[in-house]
Amino acid sequence: MTPTLPNIVLAPVSGAVPAWRAEADAAHWRAACEHVAQAGGRLAALWASDERARGTGYRVCALLVVHEGLVCLELRVPQDAPVYPDLAALFPAAGRMQRAAFDLVGVRALRPEGDVPDPRPWLRHGAWPEDAFPLRRDFEAAGTFPTELDRYRFVKVEGEGVHEIPVGPVHAGTIEPGHFRFSIVGEKLLRLEERLGYKHKGIEKRFTALSLEDGARLAGRISGDSTVAYAWAYAMALEGITGAQPSARALGLRALLLERERVANHLGDLGYLGNDCALAFGFAQFWRMKEDLLRANQALFGHRYLMDRIVPGGVRCDVDAAGAKRLVGEALRLKDELRAMRSIYYNHAGLQDRCITTGRLTPRNAARLGVVGLAARASGHAMDARAHPGFAPYDRFSPKVASHRNGDVAARIVVRFEEAFESLRLQRVILEQLADGPRQVPLGAAPEGAFGLGWVEGWRGEVIVALEAGADGRTRRCHPHDPSWQNWPALEHAVIGNIVPDFPLINKSFNLSYSGQDL
Amino acid sequence: MYRLLKQIAKVGIVTEAAPAPDASLRAIAQRLDDVVLKHFGRALAIRHVDAGSCNGCELEIHALNSPYYNLEGLGIKFVASPRHADLLLVTGPVARNMEEALRRTYDATPEPKLVVAIGDCGCDGGVFGESYASRGRVANVIPVDVAVPGCPPSPAAILQGILTAVDACRAG
Numbered sequence: 261m262t263p264t265l266p267n268i269v270l271a272p273v274s275g276a277v278p279a280w281r282a283e284a285d286a287a288h289w290r291a292a293c294e295h296v297a298q299a300g301g302r303l304a305a306l307w308a309s310d311e312r313a314r315g316t317g318y319r320v321c322a323l324l325v326v327h328e329g330l331v332c333l334e335l336r337v338p339q340d341a342p343v344y345p346d347l348a349a350l351f352p353a354a355g356r357m358q359r360a361a362f363d364l365v366g367v368r369a370l371r372p373e374g375d376v377p378d379p380r381p382w383l384r385h386g387a388w389p390e391d392a393f394p395l396r397r398d399f400e401a402a403g404t405f406p407t408e409l410d411r412y413r414f415v416k417v418e419g420e421g422v423h424e425i426p427v428g429p430v431h432a433g434t435i436e437p438g439h440f441r442f443s444i445v446g447e448k449l450l451r452l453e454e455r456l457g458y459k460h461k462g463i464e465k466r467f468t469a470l471s472l473e474d475g476a477r478l479a480g481r482i483s484g485d486s487t488v489a490y491a492w493a494y495a496m497a498l499e500g501i502t503g504a505q506p507s508a509r510a511l512g513l514r515a516l517l518l519e520r521e522r523v524a525n526h527l528g529d530l531g532y533l534g535n536d537c538a539l540a541f542g543f544a545q546f547w548r549m550k551e552d553l554l555r556a557n558q559a560l561f562g563h564r565y566l567m568d569r570i571v572p573g574g575v576r577c578d579v580d581a582a583g584a585k586r587l588v589g590e591a592l593r594l595k596d597e598l599r600a601m602r603s604i605y606y607n608h609a610g611l612q613d614r615c616i617t618t619g620r621l622t623p624r625n626a627a628r629l630g631v632v633g634l635a636a637r638a639s640g641h642a643m644d645a646r647a648h649p650g651f652a653p654y655d656r657f658s659p660k661v662a663s664h665r666n667g668d669v670a671a672r673i674v675v676r677f678e679e680a681f682e683s684l685r686l687q688r689v690i691l692e693q694l695a696d697g698p699r700q701v702p703l704g705a706a707p708e709g710a711f712g713l714g715w716v717e718g719w720r721g722e723v724i725v726a727l728e729a730g731a732d733g734r735t736r737r738c739h740p741h742d743p744s745w746q747n748w749p750a751l752e753h754a755v756i757g758n759i760v761p762d763f764p765l766i767n768k769s770f771n772l773s774y775s776g777q778d779l
Numbered sequence: 780m781y782r783l784l785k786q787i788a789k790v791g792i793v794t795e796a797a798p799a800p801d802a803s804l805r806a807i808a809q810r811l812d813d814v815v816l817k818h819f820g821r822a823l824a825i826r827h828v829d830a831g832s833c834n835g836c837e838l839e840i841h842a843l844n845s846p847y848y849n850l851e852g853l854g855i856k857f858v859a860s861p862r863h864a865d866l867l868l869v870t871g872p873v874a875r876n877m878e879e880a881l882r883r884t885y886d887a888t889p890e891p892k893l894v895v896a897i898g899d900c901g902c903d904g905g906v907f908g909e910s911y912a913s914r915g916r917v918a919n920v921i922p923v924d925v926a927v928p929g930c931p932p933s934p935a936a937i938l939q940g941i942l943t944a945v946d947a948c949r950a951g
Contacts (some may be wrong), residue, residue, distance in 0.1 A: 387875035432859035434827045459875045462912030484835025547845035
């Protein structure tokens with residue numbers, strides 16, 4: 261059923277998920293976004309593109325989630341006045357996305373009063389000048405500039421006894437780079453301000469140099485821990501563009517791989533969460549289980565993390581009867597091991613003491629900030645794209661959505677355990693119901709200007725790919741969107757009032773991607 | 780406590796033998812003399828630096844800390860500061876936004892020091908290559924002793940690269 265928005269005529273976007281798009285002028289664009297915000301919808305992603313070659317200036321796309329599915333609202337931004345209405349007042353998550361859109365395309369969000377909500381750069385750290393915009397078509401991808409000194413203005417907290425701890429970009433463990441600025445009194449955290457973008461490596465520009473098919477390999481390397489989710493979302497978008505319909509077998513195998521990625525990551529996180537509470541036993545046990553699972557991936561699918569196994573049109577792997585038997589056996593064994601570990605974790609006084617009430621993200625803040633995925637489910641919002649709106653083949657399996665009200669580290673541990681159990685169940689059901697069919701189908705032509713969307717619930721949250729075809733099978737624009745965009749700002753709220761030594765534990769309980777949001 | 784001990788006893792020891800060094804992974808000839816290597820070979824402190832990876836290589840570095848690879852039994856330890864390190868384990872193409880941080884981390888590491896570049900991106904820029912935002916391979920920014928290809932390289936391959944850098948033969 262088509263959603264209704266005031267003064268907007270929506271056209272369907274063909275593909276595996278329910279989606280619509282429309283172009284609107286600035287006033288109607290802003291009003292439609294406001295309508296969605298008031299109706300309980302949320303902002304999934306925001307990006308900009310250079311359309312000057314078409315004579316239409318620039319374009320800003322707001323991708324919204326409404327009850328019926330996705331709505332992509334497009335706004336033409338004039339070339340001589342590249343400004344558009346700010347959405348951060350409606351959706352706080354838009355703030356960083358708007359700053360990134362300015363850094364890359366040079367379009368500015370303005371508040372009704374005419375000022376810029378936050379003029380600081382986000383992805384630009386001085387590697388390119390303020391007046392150069394990498395995603396404009398006349399910007400040379402290979403062009404380099406002398407590095408400017410990056411003088412980022414952090415917000416200063418003042419008062420008696422307040423001091424700062426700067427951390428990063430190189431962290432003390434095996435962690436991705438980013439900068440955290442803590443303002444503290446004693447050991448209590450008053451404020452955390454994140455500075456990300458250190459891993460910006462020009463992924464969106466790189467897509468425009470690749471063919472639509474070659475883009476799949478790059479999509480699988482936007483955030484390595486979610487390679488299956490990205491590869492599927494990219495394939496979904498390209499299949500929508502070309503009208504290709506993967507076989508039921510290929511879809512079943514995709515879901516099998518996605519659930520294996522979910523279990524692998526949850527096992528790793530549960531191990532590290534124990535480790536961060538000085539329970540090294542938990543780390544050793546969970547990482548042994550994870551290693552067994554990765555080795556089974558290598559043996560059966562040819563890659564430990566399943567990179568490049570999902571390709572546009574289908575999959576590049578298969579499971580025979582012996583493989584299926586091995587996987588079912590593994591799932592049953594893991595279920596028993598997880599039960600034993602859950603009992604130890606839930607009854608371990610030291611661990612529970614560290615995790616209960618620590619790093620609390622309230623359901624209200626989660627909703628206000630538009631938090632998604634695992635973190636949202638642990639804060640009372642049982643959203644999961646596999647269950648609603650559901651996409652093939654999950655519509656046949658009715659996945660159970662785990663959730664919790666407390667929003668603390670302990671709740672995020674509970675949700676991980678519950679999701680791992682459900683994921684192991686789903687793997688068995690998928691294997692039982694695996695239909696016959698070709699692994700891969702031909703893609704068909706990609707008309708220039710055709711637009712596709714992919715929407716997949718990865719282990720961390722929803723992974724979205726918006727893709728537009730260029731001439732001769734090339735990529736005109738690809739915007740991959742990581743759930744970490746929405747969830748990083750929530751971490752800043754979850755740590756307030758906690759003690760500094762609990763930060764690593766809280767951070768790990770969210771386990772967000774730097775690479776996925778730095779692009 | 781009983782359940783915890785029961786689990787430990789049930790699982791037992793899963794550690795496997797370490798791989799032998801592989802001279803073909805060397806990017807440049809050994810720079811360190813035998814006396815230094817003798818010490819590094821018995822107690823090696825590693826600082827990991829992610830210079831812009833997709834985080835795939837980090838997954839395998841984490842996996843290297845699993846009980847299957849008894850790193851500390853080999854005298855290898857990951858440390859929290861470059862000032863404590865003998866060897867830098869660098870992943871990723873070097874993002875231009877990380878170039879300065881990588882250089883400073885290298886400078887903060889005391890001599891004598893070694894650098895092992897991890898993954899296809901660390902070896903040649905990988906799928907990201909060189910661009911306005913990426914400097915490509917690690918050797919474009921700091922000297923690299925050993926480069927381990929793979930996307931991502933397995934934990935055993937990473938361990939082999941580390942052991943190659945210190946010319947250590949510790950099979951078994």
